[in-house]
Amino acid sequence: MDDDGRTRVVRSRRWSARLAILAAAATVVLLVASGLGGIAMVLLVLAGTVVTAAALWWALTRRGPVRVLAVLLALAAPLTVIWLQARSGVLWVMVLCLVLGAVAASAGWEALALDARRKAQPTVAAERPARPFLIMNPRSGGGKVERFGLKAKAERTGAEVFMLDPERPSDVEAVARQAVAAGADLLGVAGGDGTQALVAGVAAEHGMPFVVVPAGTRNHFALDLGLDRDDPSRALEALTDGVELVVDLGMAGDRVFVNNASFGAYALVVQSDAYREDKVGTALQLFPDVLTHRAGPRLTVRAAGTTLDSPQAVLVSNNPYRAGDRTAVARRDRLDRGVLGVVSVTVESAAQAAGLLRGERSAGFTTLTAREVVVAADAPEVQVGVDGEALTMPVPVRCTIRPGALRVRVPRHRPGVPLARPRLNWRRLAMLALAR
Numbered sequence: 001m002d003d004d005g006r007t008r009v010v011r012s013r014r015w016s017a018r019l020a021i022l023a024a025a026a027t028v029v030l031l032v033a034s035g036l037g038g039i040a041m042v043l044l045v046l047a048g049t050v051v052t053a054a055a056l057w058w059a060l061t062r063r064g065p066v067r068v069l070a071v072l073l074a075l076a077a078p079l080t081v082i083w084l085q086a087r088s089g090v091l092w093v094m095v096l097c098l099v100l101g102a103v104a105a106s107a108g109w110e111a112l113a114l115d116a117r118r119k120a121q122p123t124v125a126a127e128r129p130a131r132p133f134l135i136m137n138p139r140s141g142g143g144k145v146e147r148f149g150l151k152a153k154a155e156r157t158g159a160e161v162f163m164l165d166p167e168r169p170s171d172v173e174a175v176a177r178q179a180v181a182a183g184a185d186l187l188g189v190a191g192g193d194g195t196q197a198l199v200a201g202v203a204a205e206h207g208m209p210f211v212v213v214p215a216g217t218r219n220h221f222a223l224d225l226g227l228d229r230d231d232p233s234r235a236l237e238a239l240t241d242g243v244e245l246v247v248d249l250g251m252a253g254d255r256v257f258v259n260n261a262s263f264g265a266y267a268l269v270v271q272s273d274a275y276r277e278d279k280v281g282t283a284l285q286l287f288p289d290v291l292t293h294r295a296g297p298r299l300t301v302r303a304a305g306t307t308l309d310s311p312q313a314v315l316v317s318n319n320p321y322r323a324g325d326r327t328a329v330a331r332r333d334r335l336d337r338g339v340l341g342v343v344s345v346t347v348e349s350a351a352q353a354a355g356l357l358r359g360e361r362s363a364g365f366t367t368l369t370a371r372e373v374v375v376a377a378d379a380p381e382v383q384v385g386v387d388g389e390a391l392t393m394p395v396p397v398r399c400t401i402r403p404g405a406l407r408v409r410v411p412r413h414r415p416g417v418p419l420a421r422p423r424l425n426w427r428r429l430a431m432l433a434l435a436r
Helices: 003-033 035-061 064-088 091-111 150-156 172-181 193-205 220-224 232-239 265-270 279-291 350-361 426-434
Strands: 132-136 160-163 186-191 210-214 242-252 255-257 260-264 299-303 306-309 313-318 340-345 365-370 372-377 381-386 389-394 397-411
Touching: 003 035, 003 091, 003 426, 035 064, 035 091, 035 279, 035 350, 064 091, 091 426, 132 150, 132 172, 132 210, 150 160, 150 232, 160 172, 172 186, 172 193, 186 193, 186 232, 193 210, 193 220, 193 242, 193 255, 193 397, 210 220, 210 232, 232 242, 232 397, 242 260, 242 313, 255 260, 260 265, 260 299, 260 397, 265 279, 265 381, 299 340, 306 365, 313 372, 340 372, 340 397, 350 365, 372 381
Parallel strands: 132 160, 132 186, 186 210, 210 397
Antiparallel strands: 242 255, 242 397, 260 313, 260 381, 299 306, 299 372, 313 340, 340 365, 372 397, 381 389
16 A cells, blocks of 8 residues: 555544544433433433343243243333333434444444454465365255356366265265375365365365365355355365465364354254254244253353353354454454354343343353363263254263364455454544544
8 A cells, every 4th residue: 555545544544533432422412411311211221121131031931921921021121112212202312322323333443443454364375186076065055056056167177076965865074085085186065064064174184175165054164264155156266276274173072163063052952853944933942941951951161261050052163253243243253273262151040131231241151262172061961063063972072173274275366254343442542533
């Protein structure tokens, strides 16, 4: 960037910071000017939010008439707040405050965007593979393999393609090992994250590059690699014009995961045969027992010198997920930090459920990083969701990280990992606004 470009960026940040501070100050002035009525309405909004959170907890942990009443309460609380604001004549004040708050936050994030940038994960040049081998699942992502013509496009690059048969399930690890024995020098998968993880483990074992084609439903691994999830065929450019980066792999026992291993509520729900057909209905049916410990084992988690007793949900991830950016809670900025991320939620009452509104500051919400996580239970086995696949493992389950275990081949030109939304640091904004 030349001097003129840098000057424009500095000026833009300065004015964004000034706009953020002015909008925030205007919000405070407006509330003070509205007198006790405006301040009372703020307290009423907070109370309504707490009641709604508590009601949702009751709705998730109860059945029958109690659940119906809890849902009605969760709907009635915000509607009552709006009605009281309109009746007292301060609704316009709250609406204007919300608009000013949104302006302040948006301008503040824009001003602090440069502060949130992180050094991109390094890549190295890569030679074109001589005998690439790709496994494709025609059912993944609602049929993306056929819709994007992935098989024909891969074969035009010289790749051998193995199509999974939906009627006759294949052992994808065995297929990958056979390909390596036959002389393949690159493995790849067009499918979901669970299939990606299995083949990635084989590639790591043999020290060969791995290609991710985001043909699944969510494709979290592809997102964190900076790939184009809207057009999975672009990932095939890695076979002809690719670069290589090195990433970590997670292990739950002897099972590889590229994203995460989940324990507790989610892991128990996905074990149900009905979950695939009716996710919401199955969750609502099972949550009352799962969240109140009437079903499933009680967990004990040990990580980084910390012991977590009886959490309802635990997520162990291959590198930590972003903290503080609620618009991108399922994203990782890097996959090469050499640590596991741990997110744990413990809720025993409606009051604790309401306390989760405080986010990372809540007593029931824990985030850690560790090289090893041990999950024990008061039962001989525990249910685990490994990259979305439902498994049962003997306890204790030892989760570890394998730093730099996998060579991933990606296209030279790709969207990249979206930037994290920065925290609103008002002191930093004031320094930017007043800077000459």
